[in-house]
Amino acid sequence: MKMETLRDLLVHNLKDLYSAENQLTKALPKMAKAATNPELKKGFETHLSETQGQIERLDRVLKAMGETHGGVKCKGMEGLIAEGAEAIEEEAAKEVRDAALIGAAQKVEHYEISGYGTAIAYAELLGEADAVTLLRESLDEEEATDKKLSALAEGTVNSAAAALVA
Ligand code: FE
Ligand code: FE
Numbered sequence: 001m002k003m004e005t006l007r008d009l010l011v012h013n014l015k016d017l018y019s020a021e022n023q024l025t026k027a028l029p030k031m032a033k034a035a036t037n038p039e040l041k042k043g044f045e046t047h048l049s050e051t052q053g054q055i056e057r058l059d060r061v062l063k064a065m066g067e068t069h070g071g072v073k074c075k076g077m078e079g080l081i082a083e084g085a086e087a088i089e090e091e092a093a094k095e096v097r098d099a100a101l102i103g104a105a106q107k108v109e110h111y112e113i114s115g116y117g118t119a120i121a122y123a124e125l126l127g128e129a130d131a132v133t134l135l136r137e138s139l140d141e142e143e144a145t146d147k148k149l150s151a152l153a154e155g156t157v158n159s160a161a162a163a164l165v166a
Contacts, residue, residue, distance in 0.1 A: 001071065010122040011067050017115050018058045018069040020077035024051050024108065027081045034087075035101055036094040037157055044105070047145050054138040061131045080108050095161040102153045109146040116142060 002008055028051060032044035062069050084104035087097065116139040123131040 006122055007065075007126055010119060010126060010128070011062070011065060012072060013115065013119045013122065014058055014062050014065075014067070015069060015072035016074045017112075017119060018055065018062070019072050020074035020112065020115065021051050021055045021058065023074065023077050023081055025055070027084060030088060031084060031101055031105065035098055037098045037152070037160075039152055040098055040101065040157065043145070043148055043152065047141075050141045050145070054141065057134040057138055061128075061134055064130060065128070076111055077108070080104070080111060084108070093161070093164055095157070095164055098157045099153065099161040102149050102157055106146055106149050106153075109142050109149065112142045113139065113146065 001012060003012065025048060028044050028048040032041050032048070035041040035044060059069055084101070087100035087104050090097075090100075092100065116135055120132055120135045120139065123135060
């Protein structure tokens with residue numbers, strides 16, 4: 001796609017985020033299934049439904065800009081999901097797997113936080129006020145998810161893994 005203006009770059013980034021979120025809707029159920037800690041499992045399920053809402057927001061933003069969601073594949077998310085899949089497939093004690101799943105999920109959230117932050121900055125400059133509002137809602141969800149994962153790791157999951165002896 002052409003990349004002559006900041007608007008072009010914003011559209012590209014929105015399509016990239018759309019692809020990232022879409023890939024995540026396929027990965028999160030696998031992460032939920034692999035998680036043993038009930039709070040972690042529930043957290044992944046909750047974030048799946050949030051992610052579906054984020055896809056709808058991106059769709060709305062792109063449509064309002066007269067654009068469609070296709071044509072871009074987010075390779076960054078593809079890589080992060082591939083790493084997460086290793087955490088699922090590798091033979092591991094369940095406490096250690098939960099810790100690894102949280103680590104993988106937080107990489108994903110940080111990647112998304114970065115993506116939304118950049119898109120919001122461009123949308124603000126371009127006067128796309130509705131886009132800013134919608135993208136901020138998604139950014140808030142990503143940040144809240146990241147915080148919940150930290151609390152779960154620091155409060156329970158990491159210490160359960162640390163208590164294991166080989
Ligand atoms: Fe997301
Ligand atoms: Fe997320």
